[in-house]
Amino acid sequence: MSEALAGTEAERAESIRMIRDSAAAVAPRGGDTKRIRALRFQDPGYDPAVLRRMGELGWIGLRAPEAAGGAGLGMGELCALAEELGAGLAPEPLIPALLTATVLARAGERELLPRLLAGEIYAPTAWQERPDTLEVPGSPDAPRRFIPQAAGAELFLLPVREGGRIALYALPRAGADLALERTQDGGNFGTLRPALGEARRVADDAGALLAQALDEAALATAAYLLGVMERSFGLALDYLKTRQQFGRVIGSFQALQHRAADLRIQLGLTRASVESAAAALDAGAEGAARRAAVSRAKARAAEASLLVTRQVIQLHGGIGYTDEYDAGLYLRKAMVLANQFGSAALHRRRFLRDAPEGDEE
């Protein structure tokens, strides 16, 4: 399941470059935020047609094996794609959609899978029973919380503990007890009260698959945050080069130069952390090694993305605090994603627990 990806280093680099280019179909580089703003604070919080387009492009099945109709690509490709989507602030729930599709594909489910891979229906996995966790208790009756963009879901995938195993059930949205809350970025979280009587069992033993998929989603989220930080920092850098006060561009003031340099260092660290974690997973890292690599990247991305997006507001002064200016969009996106699939504190703790011995040097 976690075998190293085939291909030379050059072939991998080319594959990652291609997926980056294809991301422009949805999140054009240098594109404006008009689309993003039009979707904010409306239901379902994203454009279902764009999610379908993501399916057509093979993104939802990016991690699913080719035999199951997926693309069988690596975390390197997924992280490159997520980073581009983060830079474009794409509100479509690709990461949750991909999580469900990947788990079902790896579990051998074939009935729902084609429609999920095509992006025809959005079926987030409702795994979370409390905030800030990566554990999946699978309690049959506990409310499932923080389901991303649940307003657009047509189906929920419910992990349920049965003896020592985690089974998966598919619960239709229609008739489900679902409450929605708005999020800072203009999307929504759902809280679902499971009704297993209405649900259909679609996989028997998915606990390990789910744990792996959650790790992959955490790393993809770190990559998405990297894109958010990059684009947000770019806004501030442009502003430092053009805004004049006291008869000179403000980027000529050393205090601001140093602050920008410090933020650039955080960007560099985050990129290095995310890309090396992706490479480790693609080289076959499993278990504790996988968890440690993912946690290192997510801890960095969570903390750095909050730091960068709020410093970008400060570097802009008053204009950065207006809703009309884009700096706030990046701040809000970081607020929503920084703690999703585990906060920096959770991942720091998990890293210390799982990092291989003797790695201190």
Place this chain on the structure above:
Amino acid sequence: MTAAPAAPAEPEDLNALDDEAFRLHVRRWIEANYPPELRHPPKRLHWKDNKVWYFKLAEKGWLCPGWPKEYGGMGLSPAKQIIFTEELERWGCARTNDHGIVLLGPLIINYGTEEQKRYFLPKILSGEHIWCQGYSEPNAGSDLASLRTEAVEDGDHYVVNGQKIWTTLAQDANWIFLLVRTDKQAKKQEGISFLLVPMDTPGITVKPIINLELHDEFCEVFFDNVRVPKRNLVGQINKGWDMAKALLGFERIYLGSPRQSAYALKGLRALAEHMGVWEEPEFRDRYARLRLDLEDLKAFYGVYVAKLRRGETLGPDVSMLKICQTELFQRIADAMLEIAGENAGLLGPIEGNRDLNPTGLYIQARPATIYGGSNEIQRNIVAKNVLGLPG
């Protein structure tokens, strides 16, 4: 509701009370009279919502603590004014549309003509004139003295053209006080004058700005050939900068009041308990640090209050207080977001409970280091005017 205890007779001279007696006297009245539904408003209230409190204060004669009694103020000493403000903050009282009270009134009292005093001050006290402040411009923020909105003489009028920005609650105001350029040849601080303008004068356009709280607290105000009678000039022509600047020092001690951070720290504790991390050692260490920062900030603030009590004027070093307070407020808000789990993404409070509002506070804390003179500018002041460093 229990009946309020019988209010003691209003003392002749509030300044004669010792500080504790004064504090309790003020506290008792606020608690009995402040509309409970307006406590700790999550956003700055508009006039239609805060005027009930404005008029209560006005009726009591407590609207203008800093004005001399002869002009209808309370005539409080600076130390008593601080206590008065602390008590308002303690109870979570909303700020009213107070630019006339806090900024314009004192300026007219110090620099206005007798006619201006007689005309304008009573109308602030009665709530007939609601003022807003037109200082910042799109290209004159931190570098305020570079402002370009100009006033050109034309007979017995000035004709004003230009644009102001970050004008707080301009849409509620019926008057605006403006810094305008009246001499383009002079050094930039020396060609600025202070003008009073009715908002219904033809040529004025107000455009609200939605901020990150999704609230229209600020506005842009545009001036297109706006004719202002010359009698609406305050002080001497081209001397407006010095008058406006004299009022800014007082603003900084208010921005340095520990109350904002103290309120946020209570919120952090409530959130930590809600999230189940209150007993965790790593959280407790972080909380202890913030708590100690707050205690030291209170002591630091006390140093400045003591100076006022001794009748000293505050120097540029009060900028340090603004830096400490606003950055502590942000560190507390940042801590809230970090422990909130996925709640850090919610648009509103957790479970609708206003006491558990990490995202609201995180957003609200952002501009604290920008307004009232950004912390970058405050650090320049400390470096140049306190430490005597060159540049």
